[in-house]
Amino acid sequence: MNNTLKIFYISQSSFPSTGAQSVYDMCVSEVFGNRGYDTTLIMKRKFWESPPKEYNGDLYEFFGVQHNFKIKKLFGLPRYTSWFQHKAMKYIGNINSLIFAQSVTTASVALDHGHWVLLDRHGLMPPDQEEMLRRRVNLPKFLGTAVVTETLRKDYVEKIPSLANKIIAIPNGVKGHKYAQAALNTNKNKEKGRSKFVSGYLGSYHRGKGVEVILKVANLCPDITFEMYGGNRRVTRLYNVKERYGITELPVNIAIKGGIPQSQVPQKIATFDIALLPNQEHVYMPNGTDIGNWTSPMKMFEYMASGRPIIASDIPVLREVLKDNYNALLVPPTDYAAWRDAIKTLQSSPELRKQLGEQAQKDALEKFSWENRIITIFEKLNVESKVLGQS
Numbered sequence: 001m002n003n004t005l006k007i008f009y010i011s012q013s014s015f016p017s018t019g020a021q022s023v024y025d026m027c028v029s030e031v032f033g034n035r036g037y038d039t040t041l042i043m044k045r046k047f048w049e050s051p052p053k054e055y056n057g058d059l060y061e062f063f064g065v066q067h068n069f070k071i072k073k074l075f076g077l078p079r080y081t082s083w084f085q086h087k088a089m090k091y092i093g094n095i096n097s098l099i100f101a102q103s104v105t106t107a108s109v110a111l112d113h114g115h116w117v118l119l120d121r122h123g124l125m126p127p128d129q130e131e132m133l134r135r136r137v138n139l140p141k142f143l144g145t146a147v148v149t150e151t152l153r154k155d156y157v158e159k160i161p162s163l164a165n166k167i168i169a170i171p172n173g174v175k176g177h178k179y180a181q182a183a184l185n186t187n188k189n190k191e192k193g194r195s196k197f198v199s200g201y202l203g204s205y206h207r208g209k210g211v212e213v214i215l216k217v218a219n220l221c222p223d224i225t226f227e228m229y230g231g232n233r234r235v236t237r238l239y240n241v242k243e244r245y246g247i248t249e250l251p252v253n254i255a256i257k258g259g260i261p262q263s264q265v266p267q268k269i270a271t272f273d274i275a276l277l278p279n280q281e282h283v284y285m286p287n288g289t290d291i292g293n294w295t296s297p298m299k300m301f302e303y304m305a306s307g308r309p310i311i312a313s314d315i316p317v318l319r320e321v322l323k324d325n326y327n328a329l330l331v332p333p334t335d336y337a338a339w340r341d342a343i344k345t346l347q348s349s350p351e352l353r354k355q356l357g358e359q360a361q362k363d364a365l366e367k368f369s370w371e372n373r374i375i376t377i378f379e380k381l382n383v384e385s386k387v388l389g390q391s
Helices: 020-034 059-063 081-092 104-112 127-134 150-159 161-166 176-189 211-220 238-245 262-269 298-305 336-347 350-367 370-380 383-387
Strands: 006-015 038-045 070-075 098-101 116-121 142-147 167-169 198-202 225-229 254-258 274-277 310-313 329-331
Touching: 006 020, 006 081, 006 104, 020 038, 020 059, 020 298, 020 370, 038 081, 059 262, 070 081, 081 104, 098 104, 104 116, 104 127, 116 383, 142 150, 142 161, 142 383, 150 161, 150 167, 161 167, 167 370, 176 262, 176 298, 176 350, 198 211, 198 262, 198 298, 211 225, 211 254, 211 336, 262 298, 274 298, 274 336, 298 310, 298 350, 310 336, 329 336, 336 350, 370 383
Parallel strands: 006 038, 006 098, 038 070, 098 116, 116 142, 142 167, 198 225, 198 274, 225 254, 274 310, 310 329
Antiparallel strands: none
């Protein structure tokens, strides 16, 4: 018997991309490789838009991951996911393997082809797919579902009660040691030749991510520099930012840097004096989906692992990880004066910055690594023993 677990990770993302889902796919695939699993990440060949300008053709380098898993690119179109899924099944063939699926439709197709399936969901279940999963939840080869927040777990169980014993909630994570090392290297040289105090943001410009909060608060803190990384080239062009947020001029102390390769993210976050997480109660994806109640922002864990003091919105989904005056400062999402006061408090208190940053980093390294997330999922759902026939 071959005791090496063979995993086919079928991604819903298109590569290359600076999006959070693509980062997650590559980081988790690396964890599978680190654990000795024979892993293949199956992705769509992206041709309908230009790659990020920093992309040099090497996905492993672009995302800053080890070359310890295989990548298979299949032709796919954005709106024709079922065709891509069937092409993936044809590529996999009849190999006894685990399909790590991101969508209910992928999981269903894989189960219908007789594969072991682990469903990893980061969002609400589309209504038209509830019955699809309900019909398959008790199949022997359906191992279960992992979701990223407790709110999301409750929603799934409410819709499909028979899923209750096959679902766990565990937050997103981070490649913690990489961020901690970048912060350590940066801290050694931080005070050399730099006088500005930087409040930083890294993330998307989707409605509800809080970019509008930063634009407002920057005007209240003229002596502080606000640096913003993320978003695609179209969104972060100066005129698009002005148009999207209804302003005629950007505050002079805001620098919009645009998207960067994931491999550069640890070094950039390490230059922040404060990290901002201004998520609103409602966060809308480009397709209109509201993810505000159940999102588990990857940048939160990246900030934490970097040891940056965090100011975040005081909303339930973030309180699953962050605690006020313990590993972050939490403020009302749209109270601009409270955001200003929190920033000023941290600016004037190096000791508080150090205390919050160190606790956040400790939590990230001990509780929220990608490795820990995968180990927990596999242990609680008894993945290896079932797939390898040891139980």
